Amino acid sequence: MEKAYFNIDIQLLPTDKEYTYPFHLYVFHPINKTYTLFLHANSPLTRDKYQFLMYIADKGGEVSVASNQKKTFLHTMNLKEEQIPDLHIPEEHELIIEHRKRKEQWEKEQLHKPKFHFKEALAAASESDNWLPLIEQTRNEVMTFSFTISHTVSLAIFLAENLLLEDNHTNRIVAFSFLLAKGCGMEDHQALGDILCAAFLAHIGHTQMDLLYTQKPQMQLSPIQRNEYKKHPGLAQHLIRKAELIISERCNRVLYQHHERFNGSGYPEYKQGQYIEPLALVLGASAHVIEYMSGRITGSPVHLRTVLTNIKEKNLSPGLELDFGDTIYESLIYLLDNNTTTQKVA
């Protein structure tokens, strides 16, 4: 679709005297993304107005002309279309081509492959203790995301592509949270990108802490150590800021709040219910289930089914007395339900 306006360099408008142009002049506001009429056609561009135009340009605004007056503009100014950079049709970015290729391939594969069922795949992964199918599924899916959505989504694609290659603790959390979020009905690529990045980055705070906190089961930490451990979301944020990593506000919130619990028993801000970012609850639940399963909570690895059963029965086993909210609870319980294996979750 052709643009309604094209930006021109303010220098194209001569300043030696007051000119009258046969085309309307607009100004483009880069933040609002709006074009506002600045000067009617055939009205003189007075010095005052030109100065104001300069002021706008200094502030980051752009001088624009309506596309339907392109010929008038070019003719009047004695210019060629090539001389106006904004009139060039931008070449398609290689990443867009790449994305299109990936998407096409993904769609092709989907035709031949049986449909991915998260519940079944999860059950199989936990049985065989091989989460690679889930991780791969996540990777492939994320890689079909567009590079044109946002920085976070692009980062998610990058991280998924480069890191979701093996079955490790972080990747399990990433895959599980991603698929669980989809299971909770979040299909928006932005949201999925947010949770994927947040899942990757949620625990990087551990790199700023004693290895003790990474390797010692959380239940075995002393109260002082536990308090120290609670600093990791903040440290993660700190590291992200230090790295000048561009992530969305929501992603930032998700990774910061991933230890918040629905009933307010979490940390670091002791938020409750609706005040917690829903994706943070998803990530929190996923990470906790994986950590619990791998023994990082209690010190002894547990089967996923056991974890989910304990959550379902609310038997308040140590480390599982957490409230993730009804939606996530139901989603987790659903994963346990044997009767609905045919039902698609993701």
Place this chain on the structure above:
Amino acid sequence: MSENNKPLIFLEPLSQTLKKLKEVLEENSESEGIEIYDVESVEEASQLIPTIGQAVILTASPKTCAVTLQSNRRYIKKFQTKTLLLTPKPIPRKTLDKFMKVGLTECIVEPVNPKTLLYKVRLQLRSISAEKDEHDGEMQKKFGEETSTEAIDTLSKMRAEKGVILDEEPEERAQRDKKEVKEETLEDYSKPKKKMAQEETIDGFYRGKQKRQEVALEDEEDTQKKKGYQEEIIEGHYKGKLDKQEAQEDTPEAKRDKLELPIIEEDLESIKRQVTLEVEEDYNKKQRDQILESQEAEEKAKSPRLNIEEEEEANRDASNRESEDLGGHYKGNVNNNHLDIEDDEEEITQERDADHYENLKGKSSPTLNIEDDEQKEYLDKEEVPEDISPEKKSASLDIEEDDQDEITQSPKLNIIDEKEDKEIRREEDEQDSITKEKSTQLAIIDEHEEDDIGPKKVDDIDGYLRGGKARKNLDIDNDEDLYKDEKGEKEKERKRKQQASLDLYDDENQKDPLLGEKEYPENRGPEKKEALLNLYDDEPHSKDPASKKEGEGYERARSSYQEEETGGFGKGHSAHTQHSKDRYNKSNARADQIKTHYDSREGIKHNEGSWDSNWEKAGVAEQDFQASKKENEISYASEDLSEQTIDYAQLKKEFEGMDLGHTPKKKKDYGEFEQVAQVKTFTKTVLSPTGTLEAMEYEEIQALAADEEESHQVFLPDSKGIETVIEVLNFYQTDNIHQSAIYNYISMKLDHLFKGDLTLYLVDKKKDLELIHMGAVVSQLGIAPVKPKEEDALDKQEFKLLMKEFEEEDQEYRMQALALQNDWKDKWEGRLSQWQSCQTPKWRDHTFQEEDNEFIFPFYEGVSLLGLAIFTPKEDFVESKSGALEVALESLRAPILTEYHSVRGQGEQRAKTIIEPQAPTGAKGFFKKWFGKKAS
């Protein structure tokens, strides 16, 4: 009415709010010194207002308010009576201005906070307490002795009629003893009139009206007054006419009429009074002036016509003061009006007189001119400056006012009895013919009048009026429908002319009725139209003061009045009066009501709260006059839109808030926030009340286009090296991982990503830096050979074999590693002290010019140095990767912290990956494991 009590008038209809207010005030009326009057009709109000002096009037109907204000404008002005109008609909500014001009103090738009309303009412009440006397005094000063006495007399009479004791006003007593006598009772009042001609005449005006209601006693008094008028004739020029008319009243017919009138037409009379009361005093003056002028003119001009006039006048004066009218021809209008105001009977006589003298006037036109000029001068000197002073005439508005003043008078003529009307109709026909014949004469008179009215007016304009307007009037007389047709055209003309404001006469003529319509669109029924028509008719008469026209106009006024009678008089009347008052008031109103003007605007804002009662819809329906205005407003707004005015202020505001330097940072902080903002903009445009549907669609397209545009923007994945941290984190999470393994892992990662070696120095117990790890060794020699495990071997022999191989490999590895370490120490350790001083991560040569550049990354916990990480690139380092390198090095903090804590706390042996040169005999335990299990 006790002296202290302040009168508060509730004028029906009352809104719920006012009813509540009334209840509230009634409870405390005594304690607050308020006397509450409940007035049901405009007539009643116009009787009451002049008698009670300064008061506060509350009403909820704009229409009623307008009529009341107009009909009592004079007294409201005089007493500074406060009028508060409560209206459920905001009144258009134009209309409000008009209200203000006729004496509205404040317009309060409902719903209004009860407290606010109460406060406002009390404030007004408080303001009226002591002002009464002052205003009277002012009036006296303004109008001179005579006028003041007139005013007082009228007041006193009114009161006397109403049975009010006049002792309340000490001024009056002080001024004249006679007044006191009059004030006491009606009878007392009537007696002194005979003695004092001036007073009598003045009183007569009011008496006529009010006494009619009672009985015909007034007739006698009137005649007495009229006789007394002779004295006034000397002073008043204009009044000559009045006197004539008054004199005519004495005729038997008039007397009969008088007797009949009060009983039959009480209502009408009361309405008439409203109208007439306003202008009474002013016109009294005028009349007197006229009389004076006419006499002077008579003296100067010795033409035969004049003589005739004079003679006649003299006769009339002697008998009935009829001759006075001769002096001012067009003034006749004025005088007629006054007469109307005074007495219906007087009006009748006036009309007849006018008829009689039309012929005479026509002849006496030259003398009239002189008179007019004189009048002008006279008026300039004596009259209220606003109306006639030449300075003010220069302003078009003032001229309008003047005209209006004249115009207003004509409607008053309408107050005539049916019987009289019939008679007058007959006369009309005659007059018409006369006027046609004497159009030229009229023209001359017009000129003079114009001179009087405003110096700006040109003869041409007069000519137009004479030819066009006067003729029109004639036509109208014959066929009113025709006039109606013309109205639309006139409207258009008026609009055009308003802009040009050249043809003042025309403007006025056309404007006034239309304005009336505008303000009271609900009155647009046929009755109203008639009223308006009358207005038209009347105006030219008043403006064309030519004697013949006057007669005509007078007759027309009568006929129109008859129509009004049959139709809704009140409405027509209101329209009439409104115009007249608007005009009349302007100059005065400006000065007097600047304050109230603003007050009312403020008042409109007070909409909060209520008395828990809603405005009755019926009341609202009455005030439909806004409807047409609204339409206008809408149309205006749409015009405005079409104009596409550019709001540069808004534009500046938009860009002012934009800090370009800050924008990218914001981007980083909030990531995709940009996109969210875009969505917001979209919603905004959809919700914004831009008006038309097309506009909305346009906005949507714009938004979509923006989306499309956005979709072409590619967000390049920029991890800033964070993936290294994630990978290292994953490595941490390997069970029982040792720091040395992490060092190696990170070294290999860094070598892979940035092509360089990582060297680690950590502080020991003595806080000296100790070489712990050399990435160069790992990168060049690989990981140190791992000691074979016994269980890995099939048997002991194999294990021995493995051990032997290991020892050989290890020996070689050690040798090479040591060599590398020594090289490092030779080459780099000279800079150790320099590195140690680094507080923050930095390149030794941040310009990347030097060959052997290194990146120094100090690790601190609080203020204590934990160690140093030195990255030495093997080849030219790309500066842009510096950030990623720094982030990657951040992942070293966990093992370094762990080591620091362990060394400081437990004194455990430090995990090292370097080769100790002073290695003991056994290689066992000397080497640490590169990967996997924790070193022993």
